[in-house]
Amino acid sequence: MAISRTNEVAQALWYSACGQAEIRQETLAPPGADEVRVRALHGALSRGTEALVFAGRVPESEFERMRAPFMAGHFPFPVKYGYATVGRIEGGTEGLRGRTVFTLHPHQDLFNIPASAAILLPESLPPQRAVLAANMETALNAVWDAAPGPADRIAIVGAGVVGSLVAYLCGRLPGAEVTLVDVNPARAELARALGVSFAGPETAKGDCDLVVHASGNGSGLGTALALAGEEAIVLEMSWYGDAPVTAPLGGAFHSRRLRLVSSQVGRIAPSHRPRWTHARRLAAALALLADARLDALLAPAIAFVDLPRRLPDILDAGSGILCQPITYS
Incomplete structure (x- = not known):
């Protein structure tokens, strides 16, 4: 009533x-x-x-x-x-x-x-802090799509809100070596607050087991592909709207057997879709925000x-x- x-x-x-x-x-x-x-x-x-x-x-x-x-x-x-x-x-x-x-x-x-x-x-x-819930839901879905593991070397290219939240979640994996990569050196302070490493595109360590691209910029996608190790996944989270993007798929892209995979929050990741609803995923995202370090965003x-x-x-x-x-x- x-x-x-x-x-x-x-x-x-x-x-x-x-x-x-x-x-x-x-x-x-x-x-x-x-x-x-x-x-x-x-x-x-x-x-x-x-x-x-x-x-x-x-x-x-x-x-x-x-x-x-x-x-x-x-x-x-x-x-x-x-x-x-x-x-x-x-x-x-x-x-x-x-x-x-x-x-x-x-x-x-x-x-x-x-x-x-x-x-x-x-x-x-x-x-x-709960206003970050939609962003955390997107990051959670991306981590499900990427399926990182303990001790993996992981680079996240693009230290926006979603990229930073992906880095935060991956940084909680035991032994994972997680680096937030961005052209803005001021983002190093954010990376420290979230408990992960930071590097510029020129100094980031390559041969990664997983690279997540979230910069929203075509040059960032090039950086992500360059950082990926043999047969690694590059997870593309950026959405460019109506802007054309040139992806550097020549060179060693094919010989290294890289996989370029999209991630989008509109659908639950296939690995969890049979068991999870959108409401359950959003509730999980809210629970994951119970960390004061995220106020840095x-x-x-x-x-x-x-x-x-x-x-x-x-x-x-x-x-x-x-x-x-x-x-x-």
Whole structure:
């Protein structure tokens, strides 16, 4: 049963045109049967994906596959997009009121969703850090796809949020030699915080058992292929939108029998698909965030109402921001 029987007004961020965003109002009916009303507390921008959305660079062939849960509008514009919101349940399904949850919802201060889409936060997880859940879910799925083992030599090329989380997870394997590789030397401090090694592309150790590419840049893919050892897997996590990418598949690529494998979070990794649901995977990602070292990925938060003005700077490739948290009031 809902707390309120009257409609309420919510505010949501919309990508309205290329390089433009605005906050729009919408009217919410009371939660329906099996729904909950969530008031947002914290959120986060997914810089890689949302930069492509903001720039109108989602290819037409991917318009349907790129739709996020609870997205509104249609690509390229206008769209209500995003998938990282932490909030408190205010009404709806009995027994959940007052609970703090993570949900894959666009940037909006108040909304109704099915109760099944609201994942309860573990008691040990601060709500501010829980905004990394979607990124951790992507990293977890990638680790399942890559199947690294103890004592492996592993390189992760690209020290963005997802690449850093993959490095963090691989760094927990017994005896694994994990290196985060990035062109920005300032990322060395992040690598230390996460408990892994750091190297620039020119100094990274090769002959790796596994290389994960997450830089979003074609030159990074070249670095990843160069670091892979004989018959190793190069796991490609970058999504380039509509940008063409040149992969250096000449030279010794074939004679070394390298395997270039894609990973994408939309489907659960084949190794786990028969037993895992999306809800179970997301709950596992939340549990994996219970480590204060991961706060190193979070930039200072900005207010939701400031997003339209701040987005161009935040999403700029040279901003240096990893995860941009959002606060709602």
